[in-house]
Amino acid sequence: MNPALNNPITEDDIANYLANTPDFFLRHAELLAAVQFTSPHSNRAVGLQERQAEMLREKIKSLEQRIMEMIRHGSENVMLSDKILRWARSLLTVTDLYALPASIVQDIQTQFSVPQVGLRLWGVATEYAGLAVAREVSDDARVFASSLTEPFCGLNTGFEAVSWLEDPSTVSSLALVPLRGGAAGATTPAFGLLVLASPDPHRFHSGMGTDFLARIGELVSAATSRLK
Secondary structure, eight states: OOHHHHSOOOHHHHHHHHHHOTTHHHHTTHHHHHOEEEOTTTOSEEEHHHHHHHHHHHHHHHHHHHHHHHHHHHHHHHHHHHHHHHHHHHHHTOOOTTTHHHHHHHHHHHHTTOSEEEEEEOSOOGGGTTSGGGSOOOHHHHHHHHHOSSOEEEEOSOOGGGGGSSOGGGOOEEEEEEEOSSSTTOOSOOSEEEEEEESOTTTSOTTSOOHHHHHHHHHHHHHHGGGO
């Protein structure tokens, strides 16, 4: 029995043969001119070289779009960095510590176009215990804040921190930024939590980068540590 009948040649076999036999088309150059494809753009028959040119144009167009996206993201990052620097400078000018928390909330809303911002601190010095940011926070909220090694971003699923905001019912997505001593990513217990909230369910999502949020958290942590 002919084994070829039991094991017919497949398209993969042909593709592997051509990939491993590059001189095949040197011996059969006429095939390059004879092969015809249907163009996906005009539904007409085109030659191999023209089809290759179309594929290259499509690849170049895709690469151009990616480059434009990279340039756009780069420009946005530069603008965001400038905003953070301006805000950091503003924080340094605040000398009234009683007004500091409200200034932080207002600046974040204004500088970064965040609809609602909330802030809670625990363990503050006695003279600042009457501030709104020092209101009682549950043990669960404190444990949750300390468990975060990076900002949490996602949909509002009933976090206690949402109740700290002016209009909790409108919150669809939010970012929760732990406040603690040291650099971002530290595992020391948190002494506060910053809440950024939006009615847009896509404003804060699990797939977004959190580097800039972490920088914001570092600045707020450093500024509010003066209240302890």
